[in-house]
Every structure is written in C-alpha cells, then in structure tokens.
Amino acid sequence: MDTHDNYQPHPATRPKPSKIYCLSIPILFLAISLSFFTKTSHYFGIQHLKSTLTSNPTYFQELLGFLYSNQNPTKTQQPNHISLPSHCVLWMAPFLSGGGYSSESWSYILALDENMNKTKFKLSIKQHGDLESLEFWEGLPQETKNLAVKLYQTECRVNETIVICHSEPGAWYPPLFQTMPCPPTDYENFNFVIGRTMFETDRVNAEHVKRCNRMDYVWVPTDFHVSTFVQSGVDPSKVVKVVQAVDVDFFDPLKYEPLDLVSTGNLVLGSRKKDLDSKTGFVFLSVFKWEYRKGWDVLLKAYLKEFSGIDGVALYLLTNPYHSDRNFGNKIVEFVEDTGIEEPVKGWAPIYVIDTHIAQVDLPRVYKAAHAFVLPSRGEGWGRPLVEAMSMSLPVIATNWSGPTEYLTEENSYPLQVDRMSKVMEGPFEGHLWAEPSIDKLQLLMRHVITNVAEANMRGRRAREDMIRRFSPHIVSGIVTDLIGNLLDRMI
Secondary structure: OOHHHHOOOOHHHOOOOOOOEEOOOOOHHHHHHHHHHOOHHHHHHHHHHHHHHOOOOHHHHHHHHHHHHOOOOOOOOOOOOOOOOOOEEEEEEOOOOOOHHHHHHHHHHHHHHHOHHHOOOEEEEEEOOOOOOHHHHHHOOHHHHHHHHHHHOOOEEHHHEEEEEEOOHHHEOOOOOOOOOEOOOOHHHOOEEEEEOOOOOOOOOHHHHHHHHHOOEEEEOOHHHHHHHHHHOOOHHHEEEOOOOOOOOOOOHHHOOOOOHHHHOEEEEOOHHHOOOOOOOEEEEEEEEEOHHHOHHHHHHHHHHHOEOOOOEEEEEEEEEOOOOOOHHHHHHHHHHHHOOOOOOOOEOOEEEEOOOOOHHHHHHHHHOOOEEEEOOOOOOOOHHHHHHHHOOOOEEEEOOOHHHHOOOOOOOEEEOEEEEEEOOOOOOOOOEEEEEOHHHHHHHHHHHHHOHHHHHHHHHHHHHHHHHHHOHHHHHHHHHHHHHHHHHHHO
C-alpha cells in the first residue's frame, strides 16, 4: 500500500472552497422517479412520498442539474425568517431504508432534535448507503416523517459543514457500489468528515481500514470496536467511541397493549392445539434478519432440545429475508430434519414465524407480547433489537461477545457464554472470526428464565433503568453535541 495515496491534509490546514451550497434534497427523488418505469404498482405511493418531502418544484430540477453537471450548484438562497446557526451538520445515512444503520441513524437524529435549542449548529439529512423502502417510510411515526421533511429541506453551505457518513465504509466517497457518495464531493471541501460504522467480526478488512483512515474521525459504538479497529490498522487518534441511543420514551412498556402474536404469526412447528399467548403461557421472542450470523440455528437447536409441547412455551421469530426467499417455514422444517433432532414424545414446542412487515409504530407491541427476548448471535455491531427489548423491560438472553458487551451485565440480562471462536466461511468477511455461542448454556438459560420469572422480571426492570441512564436520547445527544461543539470551536 502506497501511503502517499492515502495522505489527507490535517483538518486545520485544509484549503476551504468558495461559498457554495449543498443540495439538501436527497438522491431518493431520482431513484423513485426512475422506479416508475419498473415498479408501476408503487408509482402513486412514491409520488406521494416525493410531494411529502418537499413542496418546492424546483428542487428536483436542481438535483438533476447537479447529477448531470457534477459541478458546484448555484442557487438563490430562500429567505429564512427563523434565525439558524450558519454551521451545519450534514448527516448522511440510509434513513429511508430500514435495517440496522437506518434505525441507528434515526436514533441519533431524534436525540439531537430534542436538544437542538442547546446546539451551535443546524442539522440536515440525506439518504445514502442503501435502497429506499416506501414500506419503511409508511411505517414511521408521523412526527418522524414531519422531522424528515424539515431536515431534508435544510440547506448547508459546504465550507461551513461537518459531514457524517453513517454507513459501511464501502459507501464512502468514492463508493464501491451505486449510492449517493458520502461526502457528496471530495473530503477537502468540508470542514470535517466523520465516518460512523461498525463490524460484527474480530477485525476490519484492509480496504475498509484505508477508507477509515481517510476520515477525520471514525465513530464506533463500543469498546469492542475501538479495540478491533485499532488492532486492524485504523489510526488510534481517529477512533472515538460514541454509544447508540435507544428511544426509551417510544419503547416504554407502560404505553402499549400487547400485539396478538397468535393471529400475526404462522405456525411452522408444533401443534396449534398448544397455542399460547402472553396470557396463557411463556413467550420467547427473537427479532433478526435471516442470516447465519444471527444464530437462528443455535436458537432452534437449544429451544427444540430443551422444550416440548407440554412446557407451556412458544417461540416467535420476527424475521425478514437477507439474500434469500421468504420460505422460512420450509427452511426451519428442513433444518430440523437435517440436524436429526428427535421429536419429543409430547410433541414439538411450538414455533411461529412473523415474516410480514411490522410498522415501526407497532414494534413496541410485539415486545410487549413477549416474556423474554433471546438472540444467540455470532456477532453484532450493536444489537438494536436487544436494547429495544431491554428498554421494554424484557429479560434478555444474548451472546456475550462483540457489540452487546457494551451493555449486557449479570444484573440486567442473561449473558450467554461463548464456546469458541470460528471462522467466517463465506461472504465479504471470509476468514474473520466470530463467536460460537453455547447451545447447552442457552438451553439452561431459557429453562432458568421460565422457572424463575420473578428474577427474570427484576433483570428486565434493571435493563430499562440502564437504558435510560446510559443510552437515552438526552444522554447520547449530549455526547454527540459535545463532540461536534469541539470541532466547531476549531473552525472558528
């Protein structure tokens, strides 16, 4: 690697460009306009989304001009009757995509928005890093949609802007796949450029290390990531731990009635005669995308070996495809047959799959319907469903490795022991290591939770207390605001 190719001037010595304006309308509008030709069934919904995010018809024309000319746009600044700071934070993330980075980015934006009266900067957002999902947008709370409209229309001047690229490094400028680049132009055009990212394995690959070192700073969520990034070659002076926020007000168990899981889920194993809900039995819940890393195989083995149809338990899997089809029922049945797990004399303990879209506004009701949350993952960047479940006062069983070590304790959860480390066998992280959680210990913990309900509930209550104390929007927005404020002081 030629170090000269990676050299970036220190932020304090960067040349500043002449005054130009960042387009604050997202690349989303181009994509959804073109999607009319290939996805006509979504046309009217997408047109509504376009008209919702901006009411100014000239924005889209300006976006097209920017894309085709690839030059600094010129535009007349609109009169602003509200006094706003001149310095701007442009947060670029998959806001309209759903998934981990999307939910995490919204956690920061919502946290910052609650405390904007205390900041010395204005905030703007742009879609970046993943495809847009109309389904996800429609499921957002109305107040979040209103905020998105406002922030998408906030203008930033490049030479007064800090850019935060909240995505995996392959999406950073220049991107390795088709997406709006972050930063939108070269790094030297902005005051500071910060990467926000994480990984689920024991290291960062060489290309991503190179991209991290181009950033002024790289924000990672846990001490685990500080260690793995630095050990992989990212400049230690650039790596900063910034924990993730969880909306403890939204995920508040006192505000919701449980969702009817029996009518929502599809029974894939066990007898419907043994149907259980939160009032008649013990419900385990797991939320994940269907991929090997999430440890669904570990969960199924432990659950089916430990319980039978007379135990009064049910397992609900809220899942969605990850480079696969939606035929989860057949996948589970085939897995059980291939692994040779014998059916108990009293029949299988029931397993339900929820593979329909659950709107964000209804997600707390899913957690409310469960008695315990379990996720024996092989590796997590943060583990957003875990902190959501903990915020909902659920006792949590989760692998005691990677991102969740930032918040799992013996007092607020049931950390799951790791048997060994194993190699990632395929995909972009082939050859990296991740954890193999103990199936035997998972069986014991799941049995322990259903036979020690009072203790489990006490840990669930402690979990919510810890979420409020350490990761509430108020706490995290203070951390982020202080970091950005320090950078702004260097800009003056």
